[in-house]
Amino acid sequence: MEDTVKLTGTVSVKKSEAALIKKTSRAVRKNATETVMKIVLFICGITGVASVILITLYMILSGAPAIAKIGIINFLFGDTWYAKKGEFGILPMILTSITGTTGAIIIGVPMGLLTAVFLAETAPKSLRNAVKPAIELLAGIPSVIYGLLGAVLVKPVFYYLEELIYKDDPTHKFTGGANLASAMVVLSIMILPTIINISETAIKAVPEEFREASYGLGATHIQTIFKVVIPAAKSGIASGVVLGVGRAIGEAMAIMLVAGNSANMPALFNSVKFLTTGVVAEFSYSSGLHRQALFGIGLVLFVFIIIINIILNVILKSGRKGTAQ
């Protein structure tokens, strides 16, 4: 029996069979790697989903108790926030976040859209190459730096205006420039890159035939841009605006130093507290119900963001349908 080899002492098989066993065991191992990798990759794939679920769960778990204790009506519609006295009404903050974001959009969207038009349509290549990196830098600058610059450059301007406007008004509480108007300006600059980049992409995606048809009818370049190209790119532009809203409403550090931080009702020259700045300003020294209430604010902000996300998804979906037709 010279043709056999010993395998694990007990079984003896022919050489050719041994090779076959080796081969199949390698195949099994290979198969095992395949399966393991498939599972590992699947787990990676659903990590994002798991994170979203976890974040939602934790935001509700840590935010809801305070809201329940304070009472949802008192919490959402109460107009005084005075933690020491146990008054936790966040209506001023909600309204400030909404007006602040609206202000930022009113300033930022026209500027961003027109800059996007400049980049995509009217700019000569050399100018485009100069402006584009500037906008990329604007997107990369950390938000605290915007806050710092706002505090030393924007605040004085609005303090000057404030002194001019309220010169003869003894009831006005002077803010030293740390007010809603300053915050709006800082936010509007922060959302510029988002709006410019997404609008530019949307404008560039408009087929060349649209423009040619418009020229063919005798329209000028500018008419074509405003009557044909922008309407055709409107769903892309809209998603840029919604993303800008999301960025503005969630921004905290950039407006910490320019908004003033007292929970007043929003007015251009009032010192105000946003939902975000309210949390950042008080988080480090809060405890007990106060801290829970801050998580309640976080939950309200989270709900805003989820709503914005759903709107964004609807816009994107309708945009896709539009191009498919």
Add this chain to the structure above:
Amino acid sequence: MNELTRKRIRISDIVLKALILLSAVITTAVVAAIIIYIVKRGLEGMSLNFITTAAFSYPYENYGILGNIINTLYIIIITLLVAVPIGVGAAIYLTEYAKRSRLTTIIEFATETLAGIPSIIYGLFGSVFFYNLFRLQYSILSGSLTLSLMILPTIIRTTEEAIKTVPISYREGAMGIGATKWYMIRTVILPCCIDGILTSVILSIGRIVGESAALLFTAGIAAELPNFKSFTDIFTKAGGAGGTLTVQLYQYAQRGGGEMKYAFSTALVLLIVVMVINVFAKLAARKFRKV
């Protein structure tokens, strides 16, 4: 004849053209002003001492950001170590394994949601969740794990885009000579989209360096130099609090007064880092779009 060939001049065209130019000029001027102002004010407090020593405790007699630079590096490294494998894995799963189904829609929606959640929410979440997990109030580890969730969408999307540029014929070629799927991914797909993954890493570093709100609640504000006595101290450091450059900038700016110039010096350091990152991101992106 003249009537027909004469170019029509519309007042509204001129006005709109002027507005377009004005917007672009203002945007660029804002950026230029930001750079010039930061450089000018930042140089006041800048010195070799400022970037090679650490501030100890308040009130500081010595102003230095070396401790914050080290903390920032720690957070960058840990965050990337956690997020890059998961993000790349998710991208591979989405492009190579998953069939278009309800699940992929959900994954995409989740990725989109993660990208839209503001950093302050991540901070709040991280401060509770990782506190429950590790029982550490403020730690570099908690901060890094929080940021890993934040940068996951960036990595998934950029990697996905890169994987999609790998021609289908490469896959068919590999499968045709008997390679298994994972072998094909490991030896064909991944090497082909390494530039894309690199781009996502660079973009992520940019986000980590610029982040502050999420770290304020999770990693804290410590600015000391690490005290490495033994090898394991390198790892235990991650269990302690550590403020990054942005967090330190915020501290300086909040206290104001004479410390304002150090806020600007820190801003100058950050600005330079951001510029370098932008250049690298562009180089990497150009390379991977060529493939």
